[in-house]
Amino acid sequence: MKLRELADILPLDARSEGLTISGIAADSRKVAKGDLFFALAGVKADGAQFARDATQRGAAAVVAAAGALRDVLDVPVLEVDDPRRALALAAARFHAGQPATMVAVTGTSGKTSVASFTRQIWEQAGLKAASIGTTGVVAPGRDEYGELTTPDPVSLHKLLSALCAEGVTHGAMEASSHGLSQRRLDGVRLAAAGFTNLGRDHMDYHPTVEHYHRTKMRLFDTLMEKNAPAIIFADDVWSEPTIKAARDAGLQVLTVGRKGDFLALKRVEHERHRQRAEVQHAGEIHEIELPLAGDFQIANALVAAGMAIATGLDASTALKALEHLKGASGRLELVGTAANGAQVYVDYAHKPEALENVLKSVRPFTTGRVVVVFGCGGDRDAGKRPIMGEIAGRLADIAIVTDDNPRSEDPATIRAAIMEAIPQAREIGDRREAINTAVGLLEEGDTLIVAGKGHEVGQEIAGQKHHFSDHEEVRRALGENVD
Numbered sequence: 001m002k003l004r005e006l007a008d009i010l011p012l013d014a015r016s017e018g019l020t021i022s023g024i025a026a027d028s029r030k031v032a033k034g035d036l037f038f039a040l041a042g043v044k045a046d047g048a049q050f051a052r053d054a055t056q057r058g059a060a061a062v063v064a065a066a067g068a069l070r071d072v073l074d075v076p077v078l079e080v081d082d083p084r085r086a087l088a089l090a091a092a093r094f095h096a097g098q099p100a101t102m103v104a105v106t107g108t109s110g111k112t113s114v115a116s117f118t119r120q121i122w123e124q125a126g127l128k129a130a131s132i133g134t135t136g137v138v139a140p141g142r143d144e145y146g147e148l149t150t151p152d153p154v155s156l157h158k159l160l161s162a163l164c165a166e167g168v169t170h171g172a173m174e175a176s177s178h179g180l181s182q183r184r185l186d187g188v189r190l191a192a193a194g195f196t197n198l199g200r201d202h203m204d205y206h207p208t209v210e211h212y213h214r215t216k217m218r219l220f221d222t223l224m225e226k227n228a229p230a231i232i233f234a235d236d237v238w239s240e241p242t243i244k245a246a247r248d249a250g251l252q253v254l255t256v257g258r259k260g261d262f263l264a265l266k267r268v269e270h271e272r273h274r275q276r277a278e279v280q281h282a283g284e285i286h287e288i289e290l291p292l293a294g295d296f297q298i299a300n301a302l303v304a305a306g307m308a309i310a311t312g313l314d315a316s317t318a319l320k321a322l323e324h325l326k327g328a329s330g331r332l333e334l335v336g337t338a339a340n341g342a343q344v345y346v347d348y349a350h351k352p353e354a355l356e357n358v359l360k361s362v363r364p365f366t367t368g369r370v371v372v373v374f375g376c377g378g379d380r381d382a383g384k385r386p387i388m389g390e391i392a393g394r395l396a397d398i399a400i401v402t403d404d405n406p407r408s409e410d411p412a413t414i415r416a417a418i419m420e421a422i423p424q425a426r427e428i429g430d431r432r433e434a435i436n437t438a439v440g441l442l443e444e445g446d447t448l449i450v451a452g453k454g455h456e457v458g459q460e461i462a463g464q465k466h467h468f469s470d471h472e473e474v475r476r477a478l479g480e481n482v483d
């Protein structure tokens, strides 16, 4: 590609204008000959330090913030105000093509579920659809594990371009606050955006919850075209400020939920494994049988259906498709049943509101005790530890505090911070033993929630990842043959 084709993104001069670039890179270690290297200031390192390394590997030019580079380079240096945004826009241009209809969902909890549900709704309607998020990429012929909730812009646009070439016309992706803050999805053309809820998360990255919310609102005020639809869950404490932000951004606000107008939830009856709901759209009532447990899944299903309808799918088709939804892996997923009938779920709740929701969700159909096994991740927001302890103490009858990716931290210190708020809990650091013990305690009518890891297949201890799956451990504890 001629650098000239990026003239609206980069400040080119006579020398740089004529250059041809063979790729886009933000990691010097991945630079190939002829690449355009973007030097980004990061959390751990400053990409400017690697500009020389990049040119030695053959970078044709370097993009950096004004004054960021110390080294004098023998390739053109292009200075921009926002190198991350420039990277995202350039990656989108270089790796051209994306599914024609792309939507993105943000919120503290429910993004993975909503992205998956939206894809499933489209699939039900016979469309070629993809979802991109925490659990990876799912599309016709693809089910790939991913590292990040929102991939870095170069990987993202390579992927979108490939999906487009494979004939995928519809795509739903998760917009994490890191992704929005780091402009990872700035180059994606979005037809609609969704919001689920906001709670405490990533307080190691955002100074305040308000800052966290503002970061998420970039999705509405920077990434969407005016008048594009914003599908907002109406029943959350952060719904009002979110609706206001979307209105201020000139978007078409479509609310869903009990207080929603676009898809109004009129009635819900919860059963153990499914729920019946009445949803009103454009004056018409639709009866839905959602084959999933958990009140929160109704919220996720409505945001997903709202995004599908707002981007052109007929409402009856979208709402009917909800009857066939499969939950995303490890999201209040029934993994086994003990001989006495007690049920065991694996869930990804690793933040306060999610834990609160999941424990409340199972209470109505638990005639015995609610038992929870959980921990908190190391090298992540330490403030949530006692909060999650308090929630488990209030909402579960028995809690076992265990390890969940201690990473570089001392696991005992993490557990102690949780136990401070729930001294009555049992402390069993080894997660396998914790799950085993919990399963052994189960009596008729009990429900066990193994929270925090969901789909994950690793336990990171002292910086080393060991294979670990809550699904496998639950099955093993229930006496199934796992190996």
Ligand SMILES: CC(=O)N[C@H]1[C@@H](OP(=O)(O)OP(=O)(O)OC[C@H]2O[C@@H](n3ccc(=O)[nH]c3=O)[C@H](O)[C@@H]2O)O[C@H](CO)[C@@H](O)[C@@H]1O[C@H](C)C(=O)N[C@@H](C)C(=O)N[C@H](CCC(=O)O)C(=O)O
Pocket (backbone or CB within 6 Å): 026, 027, 028, 029, 039, 040, 041, 042, 043, 044, 045, 046, 047, 048, 050, 134, 147, 148, 149, 150, 151, 152, 153, 176, 177, 178, 179, 182, 184
């Ligand atoms: C804290 C964080 O978000 N970091 C992400 C960020 O890294 P960074 O830009 O800060 O990188 P850095 O290590 O400080 O380096 C700065 C720059 O120097 C470059 N570099 C570095 C070394 C070198 O030798 N040469 C070189 O060029 C790096 O490529 C980078 O461009 O940008 C990278 C590329 O996009 C990400 O891979 C990286 O994710 C790290 C691995 C991560 O763990 N991120 C998590 C916290 C995250 O993003 N999570 C969210 C939300 C999860 C959820 O709740 O759902 C997600 O979207 O997954």
Ligand SMILES: Nc1ncnc2c1ncn2[C@@H]1O[C@H](COP(=O)(O)OP(=O)(O)OP(=O)(O)O)[C@@H](O)[C@H]1O
Pocket (backbone or CB within 6 Å): 107, 108, 109, 110, 111, 112, 113, 114, 134, 149, 174, 196, 197, 296, 297, 299, 300, 328, 330, 331, 332, 347, 348, 349, 350, 353, 354, 355, 357, 358, 454
């Ligand atoms: N709408 C919701 N409201 C509250 N809690 C929810 C909601 N949806 C999901 N949860 C809880 O959050 C957990 C994670 O759900 P999901 O993976 O869909 O969210 P996410 O936003 O993608 O999370 P992450 O940012 O960790 O990837 C679930 O296992 C469940 O405990």
Ligand SMILES: N[C@H](CCC[C@H](N)C(=O)O)C(=O)O
Pocket (backbone or CB within 6 Å): 350, 376, 377, 378, 380, 404, 405, 452, 453, 456
């Ligand atoms: N994307 C999140 C996932 C956390 C999952 C939980 N199991 C933990 O390790 O804290 C993070 O990396 O912070």
Ligand SMILES: [Mg+2]
Pocket (backbone or CB within 6 Å): 111, 112, 133, 134, 135, 149, 174
């Ligand atoms: Mg997710």
